[in-house]
Amino acid sequence: MKISTVLMKQLVLEYFISTGQNLNFHYSLNYFQSKVQLLSKTISFDFKKLKYLVTLFSVLLSGNVFSQKISFSEKRILVNYKKGNFYKAYNLSKKQVEKRNDTPIISYCYALSNYQLNKHNLKSYRLDKSLKFLVIAIEKSDNQVIELINSDSATLKEIKLKAEQFSKHELVTRNKRSVKRLDRMIVIFNDTSELYIAYLENVALKKQKIIEDRLANSRSNSGGNKFNQPNEIAFQTKKDFLVSLVEGKVLKSELIQLLEQKLNVTIYPSQRKVLHTAVQEYGVENFDKSNNPEVLKYFKETGFGYIKTDETSWCAAFVNYCVKQNGYKYPHSLTARSWLGQGKKVTNPKTGDIIIFWREKKNGWKGHVAFFVEADKEKGLIYCYGGNQDGKVCVKAYPEERVLAYRRVVN
Numbered sequence: 231m232k233i234s235t236v237l238m239k240q241l242v243l244e245y246f247i248s249t250g251q252n253l254n255f256h257y258s259l260n261y262f263q264s265k266v267q268l269l270s271k272t273i274s275f276d277f278k279k280l281k282y283l284v285t286l287f288s289v290l291l292s293g294n295v296f297s298q299k300i301s302f303s304e305k306r307i308l309v310n311y312k313k314g315n316f317y318k319a320y321n322l323s324k325k326q327v328e329k330r331n332d333t334p335i336i337s338y339c340y341a342l343s344n345y346q347l348n349k350h351n352l353k354s355y356r357l358d359k360s361l362k363f364l365v366i367a368i369e370k371s372d373n374q375v376i377e378l379i380n381s382d383s384a385t386l387k388e389i390k391l392k393a394e395q396f397s398k399h400e401l402v403t404r405n406k407r408s409v410k411r412l413d414r415m416i417v418i419f420n421d422t423s424e425l426y427i428a429y430l431e432n433v434a435l436k437k438q439k440i441i442e443d444r445l446a447n448s449r450s451n452s453g454g455n456k457f458n459q460p461n462e463i464a465f466q467t468k469k470d471f472l473v474s475l476v477e478g479k480v481l482k483s484e485l486i487q488l489l490e491q492k493l494n495v496t497i498y499p500s501q502r503k504v505l506h507t508a509v510q511e512y513g514v515e516n517f518d519k520s521n522n523p524e525v526l527k528y529f530k531e532t533g534f535g536y537i538k539t540d541e542t543s544w545c546a547a548f549v550n551y552c553v554k555q556n557g558y559k560y561p562h563s564l565t566a567r568s569w570l571g572q573g574k575k576v577t578n579p580k581t582g583d584i585i586i587f588w589r590e591k592k593n594g595w596k597g598h599v600a601f602f603v604e605a606d607k608e609k610g611l612i613y614c615y616g617g618n619q620d621g622k623v624c625v626k627a628y629p630e631e632r633v634l635a636y637r638r639v640v641n
Contacts, residue, residue: 300374304335311339316346327363328519334375338367342382345389351590354396355621358407359518361393361414368418390419407620468492472604472613475625482512489581493604500558500639501582501601508552508601508615508623515622516540527551528617533562548617549584549599558639566597573637579605584639585614587632598628602636 300308303326311319320343326336341363348356367375379386393415397408471492474480480488486505490497497505514524517540525540528547532554546564553560561568569586576583579602589596600616603625611627619626 300335301333303331304333307339308335311343316343319343320347330519332363332366334367334370335378337363337370338375338378341367342385345385349388349392352392353621354407354411355516357389357392357396358411358414360389361411361418362518364389365414365417386419390415468494468604469606472606472625472627475603475613476627478513478624482509485509485512489603493581495581497581500556501580503556504552504558504639505582505601505615507555508548511548511552511617511623513623514617516618525617529564531555532560534564543618545616545618546599548623549601552601553639556639558641560639565595566599567595567634569599569637570635573639576636576638579636580638584637585612586634586637587628588634589632592632592634597634600626605630 303322307319307322307326310316310322319339323336323340323343326332327340332340341360344356344363345352345360368379393411397411471480471488486497486502486509489495511524514522516522516525521538521540525544526538528544528551529535529537529542532547532550534547543564546561546566546568549569550560559572561572566586566589569584573584579585581603583602585600585602587598587600588594589598598616598619600614600619603613603615605612606627607630609627610630612630612633613625613627615623615625617623
């Protein structure tokens with residue numbers, strides 16, 4: 231008969247117990263082999279089940295990764311990670327992280343599995359999650375993690391390159407996020423990046439100039455009375471205001487009013503109603519260690535209640551939710567491009583209209599949908615308010631060249 235799953239697990243467990251007691255490694259290996267020989271005399275093996283054990287030993291024999299005592303959960307995660315089963319390693323490590331069991335090995339495997347699963351369609355917030363847990367792993371690091379780092383040097387170089395690329399792209403639009411990412415890179419790679427230094431110097435100079443200009447403007451308008459300082463937003467140009475939107479400096483209670491004042495636009499009643507609902511969701515974001523019920527609400531309210539994870543792309547669910555709450559028609563789909571066939575087509579968009587972008591390929595199926603805020607023709611950017619933008623509800627700038635269409639909600 232074939233070896234049972236229970237027996238197989240018992241065999242593995244006995245081996246783990248023997249290694250966990252700091253016994254000589256070769257003694258432990260001989261112990262395991264003797265068990266296999268004993269069993270093979272009475273039963274035939276299921277080699278598919280034994281494949282797991284073979285992988286386990288390939289990890290054990292590759293070095294002194296298990297020279298220090300680690301838990302059964304860590305061993306299981308590490309075996310799957312070394313085997314290249316990143317989906318399994320990610321899910322196992324995620325469960326442990328959610329239980330706040332963020333040991334160096336678990337944090338490392340969680341970070342690298344997350345990167346491996348998403349590297350072909352990497353978003354900045356997923357990369358930042360990997361960097362965050364790499365920092366945890368390195369700050370608590372021991373010989374086990376050092377072994378892993380040495381074996382994954384090529385992958386870590388990839389991560390560093392990707393992080394630098396994202397940071398260069400987000401220098402203007404995501405200041406705080408870029409600084410945090412570059413701070414983590416210094417911890418991980420022990421490298422005071424030239425990009426980081428240049429960036430900080432650039433930001434410092436810009437901020438200093440903005441402060442000086444505003445102070446001068448304030449004094450000239452107030453007759454030199456230093457106690458009569460105006461609101462920071464009040465003196466911003468249209469372009470500065472758009473940057474403030476992206477940086478999250480505008481209160482949601484003032485957002486719609488400031489959009490009309492600073493952009494000199496009139497928001498139509500239909501767009502105003504939808505935007506009012508959207509603004510109430512400002513700041514909702516993916517959780518690192520669990521699923522945000524606010525994000526799941528968008529799926530449930532639009533007919534996709536079976537989705538129980540905020541890892542699923544939710545830009546269309548967010549737009550659909552805001553539109554549905556105000557009685558307008560929406561496509562019963564979670565693809566961004568489904569909006570290409572919904573609503574009224576417009577060529578001269580107004581604040582609050584719906585905008586659809588292509589993603590990866592113009593003639594593909596992937597995309598992004600959000601609410602149009604304003605266009606910066608000079609920079610070729612479109613500012614949008616939407617969900618799942620860097621993993622949250624916020625304002626973000628996208629390249630104008632990626633626009634597919636603009637639509638207006640209808641009853």
